[in-house]
Amino acid sequence: MSYQLPDDAEKARYVEQKFTEIAPKYDLFNDIITGGMHRYWKRFMVRQTGISSDAVCLDLCCGTGDITHCLGQAAPQGKVYALDFSQGMLEVARQRNFSGKERLLFLRSDANQLPFSSGKFDAVTIGYGLRNVSHLQNCLQEILRVLVPGGVLVSLDVGKIRIPWLFEISQFYFFHIVPRLGKLLYPGQDMFDYLPHSSIDYPDQERLKRIMLSVGFKQVDVFDFFLGASTIHVAYKA
Ligand SMILES: C[S@@+](CC[C@H](N)C(=O)[O-])C[C@H]1O[C@@H](n2cnc3c(N)ncnc32)[C@H](O)[C@@H]1O
Numbered sequence: 001m002s003y004q005l006p007d008d009a010e011k012a013r014y015v016e017q018k019f020t021e022i023a024p025k026y027d028l029f030n031d032i033i034t035g036g037m038h039r040y041w042k043r044f045m046v047r048q049t050g051i052s053s054d055a056v057c058l059d060l061c062c063g064t065g066d067i068t069h070c071l072g073q074a075a076p077q078g079k080v081y082a083l084d085f086s087q088g089m090l091e092v093a094r095q096r097n098f099s100g101k102e103r104l105l106f107l108r109s110d111a112n113q114l115p116f117s118s119g120k121f122d123a124v125t126i127g128y129g130l131r132n133v134s135h136l137q138n139c140l141q142e143i144l145r146v147l148v149p150g151g152v153l154v155s156l157d158v159g160k161i162r163i164p165w166l167f168e169i170s171q172f173y174f175f176h177i178v179p180r181l182g183k184l185l186y187p188g189q190d191m192f193d194y195l196p197h198s199s200i201d202y203p204d205q206e207r208l209k210r211i212m213l214s215v216g217f218k219q220v221d222v223f224d225f226f227l228g229a230s231t232i233h234v235a236y237k238a
Pocket residue numbers: 012015016019060061062063064065066067083084085086089109110111112126127128129132133134
């Protein structure tokens with residue numbers, strides 16, 4: 001394991017550049033490493049928003065726009081803002097042939113400093129994004145600020161399996177198999193080593209829930225998939 005994570009000062013630039021490099025095959029990579037399950041988890045997370053058909057939503061760290069598109073389908077009279085700082089990921093998202101595309105607004109910006117007024121969104125989603133932002137608590141505070149009272153945040157990310165021997169197997173898959181699968185698509189690309197290493201310091205399900213409560217969310221529900229390897233947090237603003 002000779003891979004070194006970028007330090008905090010370097011992280012944003014590194015993450016932005018690396019996602020741009022892998023953007024054209026990012027969706028294929030996700031399909032391969034999750035066996036297509038990420039599509040089900042993304043639909044599940046959008047259902048958890050409970051949004052009405054005219055809701056105004058924000059998909060943070062939108063990447064190639066899977067969740068953005070699901071939000072657009074769930075709110076056919078609403079509007080979906082989708083934000084990411086990787087030009088490459090946004091280009092793929094903008095080129096996709098989504099239905100209702102005119103209601104999806106893709107913006108290049110930083111999730112740590114949201115360019116929106118307070119109380120604008122009924123729901124915020126973030127898929128595999130909290131693990132990547134440089135300042136987790138700061139990003140959660142920004143999300144809380146832009147939500148309407150009673151609004152909801154839904155985050156999908158990797159979690160930690162609580163059964164020790166299964167946790168070891170999942171770690172072997174994540175640290176040894178996933179990078180090899182990624183490098184079949186992009187030989188020599190170290191982003192596929194970044195992805196598992198970025199989970200080392202990322203809080204487990206219970207700790208993330210406590211952090212969400214500590215920044216001011218009033219209630220947080222947690223849904224685990226694959227015994228916790230994948231996890232969804234649903235956090236409500238008072
Ligand atoms: C693993 S991808 C997830 C993409 C998409 N949400 C999905 O679930 O397929 C993480 C995305 O977060 C974006 N990202 C990471 N940190 C960010 C930040 N501080 N501001 C905006 N986007 C960020 C990256 O550019 C990348 O597109």
